[in-house]
Amino acid sequence: MRYEIELTTVTSGYDRKTCWVHARAGVIPPATAVLTTQKLRLTGSDIFYALHSTRSDDQGRTWSPLVKQDTLDRRLVGDNIEAAPCDFTPAWHAATGKLLGTGHTALYTDDELLERPYPRQGFYTVYDPETDRWSPWKTLAMPDADHFFNAGGGSTQRLDLPNGDILLPIYFLSRDSADPRLYQATVVRCRFDGTDLTYVEHGSELSVGDPRGLCEPSLAAFAGRFFLTLRNDIRGYVTSGDDGLHFDPPKPWTFDNGEELGNYNTQQHWIAHSDALFLVYTRRGANNDHIFRHRAPLFMAQVDPDRLCVIRETERIVVPERGARLCNFGTVNVSKDESWVVVSEWMQTTAPNPHDSTVCERYGSDNSIFISRIRWEKPNQLVGW
Numbered sequence: 001m002r003y004e005i006e007l008t009t010v011t012s013g014y015d016r017k018t019c020w021v022h023a024r025a026g027v028i029p030p031a032t033a034v035l036t037t038q039k040l041r042l043t044g045s046d047i048f049y050a051l052h053s054t055r056s057d058d059q060g061r062t063w064s065p066l067v068k069q070d071t072l073d074r075r076l077v078g079d080n081i082e083a084a085p086c087d088f089t090p091a092w093h094a095a096t097g098k099l100l101g102t103g104h105t106a107l108y109t110d111d112e113l114l115e116r117p118y119p120r121q122g123f124y125t126v127y128d129p130e131t132d133r134w135s136p137w138k139t140l141a142m143p144d145a146d147h148f149f150n151a152g153g154g155s156t157q158r159l160d161l162p163n164g165d166i167l168l169p170i171y172f173l174s175r176d177s178a179d180p181r182l183y184q185a186t187v188v189r190c191r192f193d194g195t196d197l198t199y200v201e202h203g204s205e206l207s208v209g210d211p212r213g214l215c216e217p218s219l220a221a222f223a224g225r226f227f228l229t230l231r232n233d234i235r236g237y238v239t240s241g242d243d244g245l246h247f248d249p250p251k252p253w254t255f256d257n258g259e260e261l262g263n264y265n266t267q268q269h270w271i272a273h274s275d276a277l278f279l280v281y282t283r284r285g286a287n288n289d290h291i292f293r294h295r296a297p298l299f300m301a302q303v304d305p306d307r308l309c310v311i312r313e314t315e316r317i318v319v320p321e322r323g324a325r326l327c328n329f330g331t332v333n334v335s336k337d338e339s340w341v342v343v344s345e346w347m348q349t350t351a352p353n354p355h356d357s358t359v360c361e362r363y364g365s366d367n368s369i370f371i372s373r374i375r376w377e378k379p380n381q382l383v384g385w
Helices: none
Strands: 003-011 018-028 032-041 048-056 075-078 081-093 098-109 122-128 150-152 166-173 184-192 197-202 215-222 225-231 237-241 269-273 276-281 298-304 316-319 330-333 338-344 369-376
Touching (some): 018 330, 048 081, 081 122, 184 225, 215 269, 225 269, 316 338, 316 369
Antiparallel strands (some): 003 369, 018 338, 032 048, 075 081, 081 098, 098 122, 166 184, 166 215, 215 225, 225 237
């Protein structure tokens, strides 16, 4: 499957106190793109602030200034406890003609994360193209607050069915979990009426014994089957199923020669073309030991859907590394001819001083937000385009 890659920059530069993270984009047909991102405090771990948004009406050639979304900021939810929407992904919902974004919440007191595990919720918001604003974020009500005590679709990739139902991957911890660090992943079928997102049912509850279980699941469909890729501290996992809710036991990601992929403790996402399925990921073994958890560069390769492995000879770098991690990224099909990988340079580094962003700068990083444009040689024939 042949394609060309063009790397473009949406914005760059930062103040060495905070940096842009969680850059992802959604597309309103035929040519409007909305990119969201939020600031991270460098002197901390996962200290996130309000989401910002920028818009392009010419399929990403030019962008408006980033604007803070007051409706997607922290809220006071308890005695000196704030909830912050984060790990956000916008995506077009064709059945309602709405750009719907999903993520989950993080809880802070005195601008520091609460000790985990804490109650976490999935959240959603809807974009208004007339005002260029997002609606106030709402939480997704789950059927069992104890079972889904710490649950949300942060940094996941959803799939919308032809009837408008949404398959939203989430990961969760139960309140009475025997291991408070062993997450499970599942796919929730939801309904969306253009305003409210509601739970209908959920499918297989998946986990593994490796540390932290399974997190940040992302879903894709190809050739009549559904595919789920999952984060784990030791290695990435993959599984497949017939209906988007129920899946086979997960297996470690490997190359087609049987060697482990080398992805670990970070997310992976899909790009689905009508002729092939692709995985975007990071891995060890790319002269990248100076990068935190080897989270750069970003690779893309074709997947063998029958063997559930990555075809090594198809691997290409879609976003090169410049000393900063490239994690918490997003993918989106923009048109029948083009798909995007969207990511920001996360300006924290490895120990002993992970907050010294000048280490990343030495390799050329400046907190750029990149769009890697994947231009297909053969147009994508997915239904609806």
